Amino acid sequence: PLADPRPILAAARASGHGVGAFNTTLLEHAEALAAGADAATAPLIMQISENAVRYHGSLRPLALAARALAEAATVPVVLHLDHAEDVDLVHEAVDLGFTSVMFDGSRLDDARNRAVTGEVVAFCHAAGVAVEAELGEVGGKDGVHAPGVRTDPGDAAAFVADTGVDSLAVAVGTSHAMATRNAVVDVELVAAIAARVPVPLVLHGSSGVDDETLARAVTAGMTKVNIATHLNKCFTAVVRARLEADPKLMDARKYVAPARDVMAAEVTRLIRVLNPVAPV
Ligand code: G3H
Numbered sequence: 657p658l659a660d661p662r663p664i665l666a667a668a669r670a671s672g673h674g675v676g677a678f679n680t681t682l683l684e685h686a687e688a689l690a691a692g693a694d695a696a697t698a699p700l701i702m703q704i705s706e707n708a709v710r711y712h713g714s715l716r717p718l719a720l721a722a723r724a725l726a727e728a729a730t731v732p733v734v735l736h737l738d739h740a741e742d743v744d745l746v747h748e749a750v751d752l753g754f755t756s757v758m759f760d761g762s763r764l765d766d767a768r769n770r771a772v773t774g775e776v777v778a779f780c781h782a783a784g785v786a787v788e789a790e791l792g793e794v795g796g797k798d799g800v801h802a803p804g805v806r807t808d809p810g811d812a813a814a815f816v817a818d819t820g821v822d823s824l825a826v827a828v829g830t831s832h833a834m835a836t837r838n839a840v841v842d843v844e845l846v847a848a849i850a851a852r853v854p855v856p857l858v859l860h861g862s863s864g865v866d867d868e869t870l871a872r873a874v875t876a877g878m879t880k881v882n883i884a885t886h887l888n889k890c891f892t893a894v895v896r897a898r899l900e901a902d903p904k905l906m907d908a909r910k911y912v913a914p915a916r917d918v919m920a921a922e923v924t925r926l927i928r929v930l931n932p933v934a935p936v
């Protein structure tokens with residue numbers, strides 16, 4: 657069923673486990689995420705980013721499909737708007753039944769980020785929707801990587817107290833859109849922030865992080881783990897192989913279905929890396 661992220665992330669934080677938050681830009685991605693989580697019998701956060709909305713020209717079609725999949729799933733599925741910089745898009749997502757939104761004010765100056773995030777929290781909480789925000793920009797969204805950026809634990813605690821957010825994305829060494837899994841995560845900083853901040857922490861750009869480091873980051877106190885690029889890479893590799901193997905292929909289902917299957921299996925595997933005790 658469609659789920660509120662707050663109890664899911666609170667339970668995961670309390671037991672030291674991670675929750676996979678995976679992006680969809682296509683119907684078949686959304687189907688793969690739901691199938692992968694069902695197979696793992698673990699909760700899922702299904703995310704649609706403002707970038708994906710720009711690609712489709714509208715939030716509504718993919719959002720309604722994702723919502724239908726969430727409602728039909730046997731496991732709890734959070735429908736999350738990812739990296740929204742446009743407050744109008746946040747309002748639209750709330751109207752469409754999203755249970756969670758990320759307001760990304762990381763490119764705003766600090767005072768403005770706090771002020772707008774606080775307004776988004778007031779609006780979303782009144783509608784029963786959870787809010788994630790970001791402090792310390794995790795780079796790479798525009799191809800500019802800044803893996804040296806760090807979130808200060810004290811600042812993070814003050815930001816959460818000022819804004820009332822339900823979860824916080826922090827900069828601890830990752831960068832978005834990495835094609836290789838060799839990011840160096842500052843695991844000690846994760847632990848230091850988790851000790852000061854009362855809400856679940858979010859790792860962005862987790863495609864650049866290998867399995868072992870993901871597990872260590874979760875043990876140190878990371879709770880929501882965002883992965884997009886890595887799953888896209890898995891999906892597209894299958895499409896590429898299918899097309900190369902059969903140049904006469906025409907029916908898109910013939911190369912998309914096997915990609916969807918591989919993506920679903922990778923979702924199940926990643927969920928187990930983040931939460932090894934999820935019931936089988
Ligand atoms: O918000 C989405 C994530 O941070 C995904 O980043 O594409 O580097 O996995 P990624």
Ligand code: ZN
Pocket residue numbers: 739832860861882
């Ligand atoms: Zn991100």
